[in-house]
Amino acid sequence: MRVNLQFSGCRLNEAELQRWASDFEACGHEIIRGVDDADVVVVNTCAVTGEAGRKSRQMIRRARKNNPRAKLVVSGCYATLEQQKTAEIERVDLVVTNRDKDHLVARAHTQLHLRRDLPVSVQLSDEQALSRRGRCRAFIKVQDGCRWRCSYCIVTVARGKERSTPVGRIVEQINRQIENGVQEVVLTGVHLGGYGGDSGSSLYELTRSILADTEVRRLRFGSLEPWDLHEDFFALFADRRLMPHLHLPLQSGSDTVLKRMARRCRRRDFADLVETARSAIPDFNVTTDIIVGFPGETRAEWREGYEFIENIGFGHIHIFPFSAREGTRATGLPDRVPSEIIRQRSRQLHRLSDRMRDDFMLKNEGNECEVLLEDNKRTLQDGTFVYSGYTRNYLRVEYVAKGDGLGNRIARGCLAVAGGRPILVCT
Numbered sequence: 001m002r003v004n005l006q007f008s009g010c011r012l013n014e015a016e017l018q019r020w021a022s023d024f025e026a027c028g029h030e031i032i033r034g035v036d037d038a039d040v041v042v043v044n045t046c047a048v049t050g051e052a053g054r055k056s057r058q059m060i061r062r063a064r065k066n067n068p069r070a071k072l073v074v075s076g077c078y079a080t081l082e083q084q085k086t087a088e089i090e091r092v093d094l095v096v097t098n099r100d101k102d103h104l105v106a107r108a109h110t111q112l113h114l115r116r117d118l119p120v121s122v123q124l125s126d127e128q129a130l131s132r133r134g135r136c137r138a139f140i141k142v143q144d145g146c147r148w149r150c151s152y153c154i155v156t157v158a159r160g161k162e163r164s165t166p167v168g169r170i171v172e173q174i175n176r177q178i179e180n181g182v183q184e185v186v187l188t189g190v191h192l193g194g195y196g197g198d199s200g201s202s203l204y205e206l207t208r209s210i211l212a213d214t215e216v217r218r219l220r221f222g223s224l225e226p227w228d229l230h231e232d233f234f235a236l237f238a239d240r241r242l243m244p245h246l247h248l249p250l251q252s253g254s255d256t257v258l259k260r261m262a263r264r265c266r267r268r269d270f271a272d273l274v275e276t277a278r279s280a281i282p283d284f285n286v287t288t289d290i291i292v293g294f295p296g297e298t299r300a301e302w303r304e305g306y307e308f309i310e311n312i313g314f315g316h317i318h319i320f321p322f323s324a325r326e327g328t329r330a331t332g333l334p335d336r337v338p339s340e341i342i343r344q345r346s347r348q349l350h351r352l353s354d355r356m357r358d359d360f361m362l363k364n365e366g367n368e369c370e371v372l373l374e375d376n377k378r379t380l381q382d383g384t385f386v387y388s389g390y391t392r393n394y395l396r397v398e399y400v401a402k403g404d405g406l407g408n409r410i411a412r413g414c415l416a417v418a419g420g421r422p423i424l425v426c427t
Contacts, residue, residue, distance in 0.1 A: 001114055009046025011222040013076060015139030015188045016101060018043055023105035035066045042116065045076035048155055049323035053078050054236050060090045071112045075101045077158035077193060098159055099120045136184060136374055136408035138177040138389035142170050142206065143189030151205050151262045151329040152291065167209050174214045183372055183408060188222035193229055204230035211239050218372060223247045226265045226273050234280040245282045245394035246268050249289040253305030257294050260333065261301030267308055274312055283364060285315040285393040294324040295333035302345055310352060315360045315394065317353040321346050364395060365417050371397050371424050375407035399424040
């Protein structure tokens, strides 16, 4: 059977999608990109904000509209929090809550009576299977759930208490991905920095084990809250296989706003963390999340936060206009910021983000770098191909080559900037 997989939201949702893809393929099913020809459509939803929930509903409805005959399976945070609505209003064939999502493929087979074929591992070689999936990186879920309750966040309710995957099992998964040709692994979790808090381990120990017990060529962290990090955490980056980039969600540059958000990190702590990273690792890239217009955000708090963000200097900012999520403490906070002011501040922050991104790009111009080329490419009129991929410090770069089939390979060269875009020039 042909299976289409979709997700919205975080990298953790993407990691779960990759796991389901492997499980479906192991049962002989084909993973396809388009919805129209699918026999089964699986949607992994998000509910981190009210807007995220709305987009998840749109994704479900679009899947149903575009292919009414397909079996529709929905999981994720929105489906968990709104299980009855998802099943009834959205006309979903199967809802799998977060508690059971590790068994999604098995439940789909049992409850939707899906036909099992010859295992894909028998039909395809590892190289062919990798090419078919078009993957050069794997997202590995190492942890789920969160012990903290930021006032705007519903994910702790949707995902439950913290649960860490044993180190040995993670190492096995990574080694299996490496055998299948994956070049880069990204570790993901709801509260990734809290890994091992339920088992006496830590993200530091997990990373040491991965670097010692696997031959992974490139290792990255997904979104990482700026606390709970081991005192020697940045010493790990002495191993060049660990990529010099972290996505550290700040959420606001104002301490008073951070307090209302119930965040565990203040401005000084965040600045010290970034300074430690940049002092220890050359060309280290820090990206972040910012919520604009959190309830009670005054003009003075906005200006204070904006100046702090500007002084830190980020390679990229994910900007989220505040969207109330029912069930969170932030929904009941007074002094809502008017929508027009939120839009104005968002535009202002987007301009700053673009400028900081360009500054970081120009700072890296002329550097020797390595880029993991992705499978997607476009063809120019002269017959050459334009590939794209990421440098070690997470700059998205284009690479022009005459040869086809260069996806999932590491290209080396000098970083140049042309037309405001970074490109790789072979030396």
